[in-house]
Amino acid sequence: IIRALLAGENVNHHGAHFDVENAQLWDLPDTPLPIGVAVSGDSSCELxxxxxxxxxxxxxxxxLTSAFDGYGGAGKxxxxxxxxxxxxxxDAAMARAHDQFRWFGGGWPVNSELPGPTAFAGATQFVRxxxxxxxxxxxxxxxxxxEAVRPYADAGFTEVALVQIGGDHQEPYLEWAEQKLLPALREL
Structure with missing residues (x-):
């Protein structure tokens, strides 16, 4: 569906998971966008x-990386x-991470089953x-x-996307990353 839309096609699709009726993108990118798929196990790696x-x-x-490679992802x-x-x-960093990301410790199997904000609040009420x-x-x-990035490199990941928590702290983070963090990560 997405590839057809990005190719400028008019899409009609009726499947097990999605119904798309007469969809078309009018403002197309100059070059095709890469499509990433988040994985958590063998089935998603195959896809x-x-x-x-x-x-x-x-x-x-x-x-995950070896299954992805085995199912056709080698070199990607x-x-x-x-x-x-x-x-x-x-302390400020810990407080901000707790405020905005305390759900992270629950892991995908827990988080994928929580139906909304009230459930997330209940599931994380005792997280400090x-x-x-x-x-x-x-x-x-x-x-x-x-040290947090090292396991990704050891597991065969080619890139690591660092997600800085806190929108109003991006500029100082980027300065610190450029001056201190990236030089250290390049030595991995």
Whole structure:
């Protein structure tokens, strides 16, 4: 469906999961956009290897990258996604990560079954800022981020997307990343 839309086609599709009636994109990109598929197990790796231009995963599991390769993804980018919360004040970083990302520790099997904000609030009501900081690098410790990225590199990921928590902290994060973090990550 997406590839046909990006090719400028008029799409009509009636399938097990989606119904699309008379859809068409009028403002097409100059070059085709790569399509990534998030994976969590063998079935999604098979789909991604066969149809996607790149793999996306939130866990550094080597079985995901090897399955993707085996299903036709060999040579395609494999992107690991890792949240971090930069702030020179560790306590502020932990508080922000807790406020905006405390659901992260529940993992995909839990999060995929929660029906809405009330359920997320209930599932995370006993999560403390310290708990969040155990799974998400917080503060300005370059080595902590490098150590969090290392399992992705070891698992065969070709890229790691660092997700900075906190929209109003992007500029200081980007400056820190350029000056300190990226040089350290290039040594991996």
């Amino acid at each position: 991604a290897g066969r149809l996607a231009d790149l793999l996306i995963a939130t866990e550094p599991r080597p079985e 980018p494999k992107v690991g996604q890792l949240p971090i919360c930069y702030d020179p004040d560790l 800022p310290e708990d969040v900081a155990e799974s998400i690098p917080c503060g300005d410790d370059v080595e902590a981020v490098v």
